[in-house]
């Protein structure tokens with residue numbers, strides 16, 4: 101009787117949907133496929149005779165049919181990525197006697213060609229939008245505001261408050277913090293909140309420009325200033341930032357010669373282009389960033405003290421991620437959403453094991469590293485939850501369970517090994533610093549590093 105009913109139901113589904121060009125799938129309460137029409141099978145290149153009874157996540161990429169069958173909440177015109185392209189799908193729960201018994205899914209285009217045309221059209225529109233965004237950004241240059249700085253750390257919240265109070269004035273700001281802590285994000289936010297927000301925000305990465313080109317890059321050059329110079333000359337970053345903000349990233353890498361010129365620009369409000377006869381007036385606000393100790397560089401005479409005091413009017417010290425572990429959870433949630441939106445792959449959460457690894461890891465590359473790890477894990481994951489196995493190998497290795505110790509000697513050794521490992525990591529492999537922090541001699545540390553094979 102049951103199988104007759106089943107046959108009858110299949111016949112009805114086949115009559116209704118068998119010959120339509122729309123892609124149709126029906127799943128039961130558990131998310132297993134009870135029907136998938138020929139169009140859909142052709143679309144995703146599966147054999148219709150084998151799909152029935154399989155869990156829908158094993159057959160359709162990035163599907164949410166099983167979720168709709170579970171929650172009873174319909175999803176209309178939802179973007180779903182299949183084989184790197186977007187399609188648009190309706191997912192409708194099926195009800196019987198007040199209970200959800202499954203769900204019906206439908207791809208919204210009559211045939212795949214039509215969808216391909218629409219997909220190209222959407223991509224075109226997205227590209228156009230991107231072009232406009234870039235144009236706007238080129239005119240202004242700062243795309244982030246204070247709202248984009250995600251944190252629950254009292255220290256960082258305090259920094260945000262400090263920015264709110266000082267951004268409107270024209271004082272120079274020095275952003276300090278390890279690589280990837282968000283210095284550029286802060287620089288954008290300051291510009292956004294300042295009176296100069298409608299004027300350009302221009303970034304210079306001092307570490308990326310060869311020493312002999314830096315003056316031309318910063319102050320521009322006149323026609324015929326040197327061999328290979330562009331005809332008609334070229335404005336420098338100072339001229340481009342006129343009226344707005346100049347963000348000097350990695351200022352510790354600025355050559356001394358250029359430092360003198362920058363100081364002059366700040367003190368006297370004028371610059372001299374390479375090959376120019378007369379100075380030129382400029383009005384820029386300086387935000388500088390560094391992850392080096394400028395004080396040490398001053399002692400070594402690699403950084404000018406007068407420039408340091410000129411740029412260090414307001415100082416923002418961004419703490420590394422490992423000292424604000426409370427931020428790891430909210431940042432990873434936020435970044436997962438960001439990566440999901442960017443890649444079009446819907447991944448919703450992390451498993452508990454992944455959350456634990458994230459919490460314990462020391463994040464030497466800070467938020468940038470967290471974002472990269474999440475991006476790589478999202479590419480690896482097959483479902484909606486990032487699993488431990490989806491993490492990059494170095495994170496899995498870091499968090500491999502430590503075998504349980506048996507004797508007191510083993511316990512002591514294991515604890516000692518872990519302590520040394522931790523401090524070495526925090527000191528970025530600097531053994532002198534690590535030895536100092538551990539309160540032992542350097543040679544003793546070397547012995548232990550050798551003993552534990554660290």
Ligand SMILES: Nc1ncnc2c1ncn2[C@@H]1O[C@H](COP(=O)(O)OP(=O)(O)OP(=O)(O)O)[C@@H](O)[C@H]1O
Nearest residue numbers: 248249250251278279280281282283284285467468
């Ligand atoms: N609090 C935060 N909230 C959201 N995103 C963040 C936060 N901090 C950093 N990020 C993100 O992390 C990445 C690295 O940030 P950013 O480039 O600002 O770091 P940085 O300190 O300037 O690094 P570097 O010194 O290497 O230039 C960016 O994608 C940024 O958007």
